[in-house]
Amino acid sequence: MGTAPYDGGVIGRNHPYYPFLAAMLEAAHLAKGIHAYYLEKGFTHGTKSGPTDLVTQADHESEEAIKDLLLSHFPEAGFLGEEGGSEGGKALRFIVDPLDGTVNYAHGFPFYGVSIALEVEGKIQVGVVLDTSRDEAFYAVRGEGAFLNGRPIRVTKRKELLGSLLATGFPYDVAKDPENLTYFHRALSQGLLVRRPGAAALDLVYVAAGRLEGFWEVKLNPWDVAAGWLIVEEAGGKVTDLEGRPYRLGHRYIVATNGEIHEALIQTLLGR
Ligand code: IPD
Numbered sequence: 544m545g546t547a548p549y550d551g552g553v554i555g556r557n558h559p560y561y562p563f564l565a566a567m568l569e570a571a572h573l574a575k576g577i578h579a580y581y582l583e584k585g586f587t588h589g590t591k592s593g594p595t596d597l598v599t600q601a602d603h604e605s606e607e608a609i610k611d612l613l614l615s616h617f618p619e620a621g622f623l624g625e626e627g628g629s630e631g632g633k634a635l636r637f638i639v640d641p642l643d644g645t646v647n648y649a650h651g652f653p654f655y656g657v658s659i660a661l662e663v664e665g666k667i668q669v670g671v672v673l674d675t676s677r678d679e680a681f682y683a684v685r686g687e688g689a690f691l692n693g694r695p696i697r698v699t700k701r702k703e704l705l706g707s708l709l710a711t712g713f714p715y716d717v718a719k720d721p722e723n724l725t726y727f728h729r730a731l732s733q734g735l736l737v738r739r740p741g742a743a744a745l746d747l748v749y750v751a752a753g754r755l756e757g758f759w760e761v762k763l764n765p766w767d768v769a770a771g772w773l774i775v776e777e778a779g780g781k782v783t784d785l786e787g788r789p790y791r792l793g794h795r796y797i798v799a800t801n802g803e804i805h806e807a808l809i810q811t812l813l814g815r
């Protein structure tokens with residue numbers, strides 16, 4: 544361990560979760576190498592749920608590399624990965640999206656990364672999201688704050704929804720499940736500034752880092768949000784469902800903001 548440029552030392556090496564954070568950062572950097580390798584070499588891709596839901600060699604190989612590394616350090620842990628599914632127990636488990644933003648990646652659009660969370664007894668305790676094209680490592684350990692490449696990050700203090708920068712995303716089967724088109728339309732019709740960057744894990748950590756005031760999406764999976772959720776909260780932000788109730792993994796709706804605009808954003812999305 545310890546080959547990653549930001550090895551989590553800011554958390555304190557005696558912290559019980561330090562070994563996990565260090566290994567998760569190392570695993571994320573392994574994925575970075577694999578993402579870069581296949582971009583350079585070229586890759587084949589297949590499809591999953593539909594013609595636009597892509598999966599590449601980089602998705603599969605990064606997940607294998609992350610799993611091998613983490614389970615070699617923590618053989619007692621379970622693992623939930625987007626590509627390989629679930630194995631092992633749930634008391635202590637890693638939740639991994641090996642390449643979030645695959646469509647961006649496949650087009651050479653540099654907004655994608657890897658998301659790795661550690662869940663202990665049903666609660667996320669450590670989150671790492673690495674933007675593998677920019678080498679920006681966002682991470683948090685519960686109760687210890689959030690960091691970007693070793694420096695603390697905070698959400699913005701902006702109070703007005705109008706003029707806030709927001710992001711959202713859409714499921715691949717948006718034609719079958721168009722609910723978010725309604726929210727998107729409402730937000731744009733109110734003159735709100737909304738982006739659709741295409742990598743939910745990065746959208747979340749951009750809220751944490753104060754680059755966005757808010758993000759919402761419908762129908763994300765646990766691997767998309769597990770790490771970013773903790774990072775937003777540790778950066779002082781708020782993460783709920785669409786009714787303002789505390790977010791739970793697997794919930795259909797997620798709204799993550801700087802806290803200040805939270806209620807106003809929910810009201811706008813719901814058309815109230
Ligand atoms: C997708 C991205 C995208 C979101 C989709 C996700 P993937 O993940 O996070 O931003 O809108 O809902 O499925 O397929 O690139 O890992």
Ligand code: CA
Nearest residue numbers: 640643644767
């Ligand atoms: Ca994803």
Ligand code: CA
Nearest residue numbers: 625640642643
């Ligand atoms: Ca993915």
